[in-house]
Amino acid sequence: MIKIDFKISCFLLFFCFCAILIAQEKKPYKVNFENQSELNHFDHNKTSTITLSDKHYKLGKSSLRWDFKEDSYIKTSFLDILTEEESPLAYGDYFPNSPTTIFSIYNEDIQEGTLRFSFYSDANDDEIWFEIPLNFTGWRTIWVPFYEMNGHTPKRNTPVNFKTFKISTVNIKKPGTVFIDDLVFSQYQDDRYAYPDFSVPFLKQDFAPEQDHWMPSIAYYNYIENSKAKDVSIATKKEIDIILQRLNSRFIDTLKLKNTVHEATEIYSKLNLNVDQTVKGRPLTFRYDETYYNKPPKYDEDFMEVHRFGAILKQLADLYLQGDEKSKSVISSNFIMATQYFLDQGWQAGASGGTRHHIGYSMEDLAKAFFIMRAPLQQAGLLDEVGKSMQWVFNLGKILAPEDDFVANIDYFNTQSFYHLMIIFMRTDINKIALLLNAYSKYMSITLAQDNEQGVFKKDGTSWHHGGHYPAYGMGAFKNLPKVFRTLSNTQFKISMVGHQNFKKAILTTVLYSNKFDYGFANAGRHPLEDNTIEPLKSQFLDMAYSGNPDYTSKIDREFASAYLRLWGDQDKETAAVLKNEYNIKPETLPGYHVLPYASTAIHRRKDWAAIIKGYSKYVWASEIYIASNRYGRYPANGTIQLLSEKGEYGSGFNQLGWDWNRYPGATIIHLPLKELESDLSLLMFKSNQTFAGAVKQDNNGVFSMILDESSGSNSDGKRGSYSFPGKLKARKSVFSFGNKLICIGTNISSIDNEHSVETTLFQNYLNEDISKNIFSSKIGAINKLGFNQSINSDTKDSWYIDAYQNIYHLISDNQVHIKLDHQHSYHNKYSINTGKMNTKGKGVKETEGNYAVAWIDHGVAPTSSSYRYVIYPFSDENMIEKVKTGRFKDSSFQVIQADSLAHVVYDKALHTYGYSFFQNSTSLNVPYIKAVSNPSLIMLHETGGKSIQLSVVDPNLNFYDDSGKATPGFGHPISIEVTLQGIWKLQESDSKTNLTVNKNTTTLTFSVQDGTTYNFKLTR
Known part of the structure; x- marks a missing residue:
């Protein structure tokens, strides 16, 4: 028994001894210099001494103090190298990254000479090295990728394998001291950021x-x-004082x-x-x-x-x-x-x-x-x-760079532009202040005016960032730039007329795509169903109003003032009274149809509601999906139609709680479990290979159309290149916005997904506490109890539906409709099911839930050529609701003339207006008035009298390529188009840019189009 115990004891001692040896042999990736034992692994020559010191330190309570002389060194071979997988990369391997050495160094006094940091693979290999001068005081944190070093450097993005790290003095003439801390021998770092x-x-x-x-x-x-500054005049000094007073006034507290x-x-x-x-x-x-x-x-x-x-x-x-x-x-x-x-x-x-x-x-x-x-x-x-x-x-010196270097950036306008203006005054030399103010005004004027590929405020009023219209980033610019305009107004340093006008268009466009304040999910980027609102811009609109108009002929900008009165007049009675009484300004009115070609977006407004219609294309991405944001955001631009009342998103039935991310209203989609709906990429901004997505407008009406195609495309962010979705969903979709109705047509709907149904969502209503759980189907009647879940076979006569927010849907095609009134469970967009990662903005919320009323058209599994037709009457009044419920409402005001792969054509009898969506060119069309089109195009034709018509034409192809074929992202180039009309016509007004050719019984118009803009013509027989 004793012998057995002795053997066991020996074994345990041996095991512990081996464990200690293994632990001792664990080489560090990083040295924090918190323990004396860490110094035992560093060698140094006789001219060096190393100690732990608490005199200066970064993380922790001590650092390595190195006292050195000429030809001193310290080195260690007790180290390890982090792999790419072990390195803290926010996006994993999504962006190119490379091995990088990282450390912090403290210098008490400026010293002559440099320190060389060297890395050795073995005794026979050439060293890899770099040097830093000691001409600084305080801490410096250094990142140096190995591919940026000298010697036998590795290629970018390739592993390194060295065994020894060494620091040595170069050209040191006097004894010196530095403190080193937080030494990472090698970790992978994003190549963009050293x-x-x-x-x-x-x-x-x-x-x-x-x-x-x-x-x-x-x-x-x-x-x-x-820079060399000249003496400034007394007048300039006075204007500088005015600018400084205006800046100070933004911070002065009026409290006692x-x-x-x-x-x-x-x-x-x-x-x-x-x-x-x-x-x-x-x-x-x-x-x-x-x-x-x-x-x-x-x-x-x-x-x-x-x-x-x-x-x-x-x-x-x-x-x-x-x-x-x-x-x-x-x-x-x-x-x-x-x-x-x-x-x-x-x-x-x-x-x-x-x-x-x-x-x-x-x-x-x-x-x-x-x-x-x-x-x-x-x-x-x-x-x-x-x-x-x-x-x-803050990189202030960029304002003095050559003009060719001036490139607009929304991040700059948000986070640096106003602070540049303040930083200019953080000096005592007024001559240098004047020089910088001149340069600043010039820089801002040029970059604000840019509307080409370098610009961020495009011709249509969209605000571009990350290669697309992105109001969330635009909001940052809109928050800070108005302060710049008002601060510099009526001085020699004011923003130029062109820059002022371009910015004015961008910020005023926000009121067109928002209702009342909310701009909805369609252009929310990676922030769907969150606080997407322009309401915080109250003071900014007032700043722009009091900055004067762009050509500075008026001290007040009437358009901004008018917008202010509509948006905030009820909140700010005092300012409203001044604008109304002293300037005779009235609140703006916004009914009409508005197109944002550079966002593949159309907005149809009537009374106090707006319908925001959204698509995507080869040039406009569908949404922005990030590693822990908008993880399920594949469908918000699949021909969606968001109906917003003045109560905004929440008041119109949109909420993240329990939201099924498949079912954005109007979208045609493959309905997937959320685990499969989540993107397989860390970053995805999908663009199709189709150029057909946009809208044509005529007066207050318009037609939106797109070719939806998930079978081939590209990723606009991260790993740019080809990308597609496995279901290969396709459809041709149009929305004809005539008066108070939206006529929705979809054809050629197909998919190769043999497991999941294709759907087109009519509505998904969040049922908040202020909304009764009451929806309606003409087949069933009132539906008001949770737990309802039923399919309904439609017909073209009496298939009517009313959602919880009094939007009416009339299905005029033979489709199966599914209605659900129930409690839904979902996931927060900031949480990834598949990785478990979560954005802090999600505040720890993973799962969400809520009560919903939902209706969708079921196209079945893997359809080959499904279709739909339905009409929406947004936010209808009680009288119309009652007529629909009692079967007394009939609408014969329009006719669907054609709905196939070639074209969608609708005629509105009350408006005497045709809407045409031609998905391809054709020389032998069989529709009223139009005989041929050379390009896929969108056309509206209004019969203005017995012998006259108004013609409106768009080629939605943004054509971001110049004549040589070079890509110009964010900047369109002209396209020639021909539209052939039946009969003999002439232009009411001659136009040198339009060629009119008569041939037998047809008339052909040839002209150039650009930027998805509507071109209008008036013709007579």
């Missing part, structure tokens, strides 16, 4: 700075440093001065700064999660992100404005300490911190705080240093 700065200027040498407006440019910074010391001290204490030889605190980071950590640090405890720091400093600055003299003194002192901490943490001019992409979203509060506190900063001798820091990180 930024150059004064320490690593060799990065991205082949990258033009205008390609990434976030990336601080050394060249741009030097434009400011090297008070003692704010206690409140300010509490706020300052959140920084938890330690004032010693330097001001120390938690690492002041940009995006901590992009760097590998052995143990993830705790947010706001182990580190502080710069946007959080900015929010605290903005609070202090606001209290400074309210404070009495005693309060101002205390707040100034605390603010200066915080500023010194900010600079010491590596936020000085010339430092990129490894990367600071999208930095504008994190710096708004900080820029405001520094602007407000200019006087205390100047008294402390820090204004110039802080000003240079801001002009570096």
